[in-house]
Amino acid sequence: xxxxxxxxxxxSIFHFQLYTMHSFSALSAIxxxxxxxxxxxxxxxxxxxxxxxxxxxxxxRVRPVAVLMGNELFDEIHPDAYHVATxxxxxxxxxxxxxxxxxxxxxxxxxxxxxxxxxxxxxxxxGDVMFVKCYEYLNKLKVTSFHKILQLFNTTAAQVxxxxxxxxxxxxxxxxxxxxxxNMITLKTSVLLAASLQLGAILGGTGEGNQxxxxxxxxxxxxxxxxxxxxxxxxxxxxxxxxxxxGDIIANKKxxxxxxxxxxxxxxxxEALQQLMIENPAxxxxxxxxxxxxxxxxxxxxxxxxxxxxxxxxHLEDIAVVSKRKEPLKELAxxxxxxxx
Amino acid sequence: xxxxxxxxxxxSIFHFQLYTMHSFSALSAIxxxxxxxxxxxxxxxxxxxxxxxxxxxxxxRVRPVAVLMGNELFDEIHPDAYHVATxxxxxxxxxxxxxxxxxxxxxxxxxxxxxxxxxxxxxxxxGDVMFVKCYEYLNKLKVTSFHKILQLFNTTAAQVxxxxxxxxxxxxxxxxxxxxxxNMITLKTSVLLAASLQLGAILGGTGEGNQxxxxxxxxxxxxxxxxxxxxxxxxxxxxxxxxxxxGDIIANKKxxxxxxxxxxxxxxxxEALQQLMIENPAxxxxxxxxxxxxxxxxxxxxxxxxxxxxxxxxHLEDIAVVSKRKEPLKELAxxxxxxxx
Numbered sequence: 001x002x003x004x005x006x007x008x009x010x011x012s013i014f015h016f017q018l019y020t021m022h023s024f025s026a027l028s029a030i031x032x033x034x035x036x037x038x039x040x041x042x043x044x045x046x047x048x049x050x051x052x053x054x055x056x057x058x059x060x061r062v063r064p065v066a067v068l069m070g071n072e073l074f075d076e077i078h079p080d081a082y083h084v085a086t087x088x089x090x091x092x093x094x095x096x097x098x099x100x101x102x103x104x105x106x107x108x109x110x111x112x113x114x115x116x117x118x119x120x121x122x123x124x125x126x127g128d129v130m131f132v133k134c135y136e137y138l139n140k141l142k143v144t145s146f147h148k149i150l151q152l153f154n155t156t157a158a159q160v161x162x163x164x165x166x167x168x169x170x171x172x173x174x175x176x177x178x179x180x181x182x183n184m185i186t187l188k189t190s191v192l193l194a195a196s197l198q199l200g201a202i203l204g205g206t207g208e209g210n211q212x213x214x215x216x217x218x219x220x221x222x223x224x225x226x227x228x229x230x231x232x233x234x235x236x237x238x239x240x241x242x243x244x245x246x247g248d249i250i251a252n253k254k255x256x257x258x259x260x261x262x263x264x265x266x267x268x269x270x271e272a273l274q275q276l277m278i279e280n281p282a283x284x285x286x287x288x289x290x291x292x293x294x295x296x297x298x299x300x301x302x303x304x305x306x307x308x309x310x311x312x313x314x315h316l317e318d319i320a321v322v323s324k325r326k327e328p329l330k331e332l333a334x335x336x337x338x339x340x341x
Numbered sequence: 342x343x344x345x346x347x348x349x350x351x352x353s354i355f356h357f358q359l360y361t362m363h364s365f366s367a368l369s370a371i372x373x374x375x376x377x378x379x380x381x382x383x384x385x386x387x388x389x390x391x392x393x394x395x396x397x398x399x400x401x402r403v404r405p406v407a408v409l410m411g412n413e414l415f416d417e418i419h420p421d422a423y424h425v426a427t428x429x430x431x432x433x434x435x436x437x438x439x440x441x442x443x444x445x446x447x448x449x450x451x452x453x454x455x456x457x458x459x460x461x462x463x464x465x466x467x468g469d470v471m472f473v474k475c476y477e478y479l480n481k482l483k484v485t486s487f488h489k490i491l492q493l494f495n496t497t498a499a500q501v502x503x504x505x506x507x508x509x510x511x512x513x514x515x516x517x518x519x520x521x522x523x524n525m526i527t528l529k530t531s532v533l534l535a536a537s538l539q540l541g542a543i544l545g546g547t548g549e550g551n552q553x554x555x556x557x558x559x560x561x562x563x564x565x566x567x568x569x570x571x572x573x574x575x576x577x578x579x580x581x582x583x584x585x586x587x588g589d590i591i592a593n594k595k596x597x598x599x600x601x602x603x604x605x606x607x608x609x610x611x612e613a614l615q616q617l618m619i620e621n622p623a624x625x626x627x628x629x630x631x632x633x634x635x636x637x638x639x640x641x642x643x644x645x646x647x648x649x650x651x652x653x654x655x656h657l658e659d660i661a662v663v664s665k666r667k668e669p670l671k672e673l674a675x676x677x678x679x680x681x682x
């Protein structure tokens with residue numbers, strides 16, 4: 001899993017001019033080549049084959065590539081960045097295995113989830129052992145910033161667990177405020193993207209200020225992405241969305257849209273929404289969407305997404321590095337946010 | 342969580358004479374004092390309270406104390422040993438939470454298991470976040486042997502997962518050989534005791550040879566303990582055993598005793614055992630025990646336990662340290678093995 005090598009001029013002043021930054025897709029291809037291997041021993045196959053199984057389902061590998069991009073923003077890619085990127089992707093897949101058990105999800109990326117194929121107990125254990133494997137990759141690091149990297153990884157891992165717990169808690173709660181929802185989403189999904197970028201930045205040797213900016217870039221981008229995801233679930237094009245449009249509405253999920261609608265709707269519309277959630281009529285999606293439109297939830301969601309995107313881009317702007325180096329990250333942001341628009 | 346301090350003579354030749362070794366129970370009390378605290382933040386309480394809950398159920402704390410004893414065999418207790426001991430006890434409790442989910446166990450130490458009290462999903466997550474916490478404690482270490490410690494911890498954690506998977510696999514298998522069972526037990530329970538002792542030894546600064554001997558001491562002691570546990574489940578005194586005598590027989594568990602009985606019984610007795618397991622008659626325990634006695638499984642089990650105990654003690658003997666320092670570990674071995682005899 002070697003980075004592409006390029007000529008490095010011995011004087012750093014020229015170095016930044018000669019070094020060619022990689023695009024997201026180029027780094028994604030490099031990462032995939034190295035990652036596309038068996039990460040587990042042959043024995044005990046009944047445990048390790050299920051763990052390996054989910055890794056072959058693919059995915060965009062956004063988080064590990066974010067490690068490499070966060071790293072390359074400040075320097076040539078450090079060999080240890082590939083270990084961190086691998087740990088991050090394994091961690092993400094560990095959470096997918098366990099989340100799918102909790103959510104009783106039958107399918108992921110068009111194929112049976114691990115627990116559907118191998119049973120709940122084996123899926124639970126396969127997740128556990130994948131989590132161990134993260135730390136095996138992290139333990140390969142030779143950098144002096146090892147403790148700092150491990151600390152950020154641990155903090156983030158705990159936050160992701162907290163986010164998942166809050167998400168489950170919200171299912172049993174009548175009302176969830178906007179701030180509570182943003183907090184949950186931040187923990188459940190955004191901090192991992194933020195931390196991936198920061199981990200790369202730490203390996204790139206940059207200071208605390210830049211690290212915080214790249215973290216905030218990732219965090220706000222992650223929230224913007226979730227606003228978009230919630231929006232597309234309601235208003236997306238069924239041909240390109242990839243999931244069932246209206247799925248969140250059918251499942252009575254508290255989303256950015258539903259929470260806002262319940263906050264701004266007049267008494268009649270609010271009552272209507274609540275009745276629709278209780279009664280689940282056949283035309284529920286259509287009727288909920290009508291309330292959303294009446295309250296301009298769609299316009300509000302687009303503005304909200306734009307707000308978080310702009311905050312993210314401002315943090316990217318504030319990183320003390322020449323602008324040219326930031327282009328791949330800017331492209332990443334626009335790629336994540338503008339798809340399926 | 343400070344070790345008891347004692348006067349340390351500046352010349353190491355006198356040091357070993359002046360330093361007072363602690364007994365298992367003394368170290369257990371010291372560890373418990375430090376461990377008896379909240380290990381998790383207040384937020385998110387719905388996640389962290391369940392994690393904290395299992396820690397308050399108590400236990401003998403054998404594994405963390407083994408860290409301290411493995412450490413004190415070679416030197417005064419290193420402050421970092423308390424972090425490793427805490428990580429080991431948290432890891433053990435993480436496995437208990439997840440194993441209880443898999444085994445659908447309703448009760449542990451006389452109280453509801455985590456998933457019984459808080460639901461499967463929260464228990465799963467509470468286990469996950471407790472596992473993260475292990476690495477937070479390990480990340481406090483300042484020693485140069487940090488990578489080696491993390492490596493042993495990771496390897497052991499993966500082995501424990503493998504052992505649990507094999508245990509589940511065996512439930513679906515008709516025949517399990519003696520060697521397969523020893524391998525499963527070694528992975529599921531013994532390596533954690535072995536690794537605990539070795540982790541302490543690494544912190545004590547001893548060489549690879551001594552580390553291997555203390556590891557093998559723990560591993561063989563762990564197997565001897567499991568032989569005893571299987572024996573007591575069948576032949577123990579109901580007044581002192583703590584669990585239901587005959588529980589393994591009722592559940593058709595493949596134990597040292599059952600596996601050996603099926604290997605040595607004549608055709609008629611083997612047929613009888615297999616029929617008993619299929620038919621589950623009211624007097625099943627009594628009848629299985631009679632076959633065990635007819636095959637002298639009880640005598641064989643005692644010899645087997647003794648064999649593993651002696652192997653363990655030989656490895657203790659082979660550690661290049663003055664005999665006097667080994668006494669607490671010898672006491673631990675006899676305490677673990679001879680209880681309820």
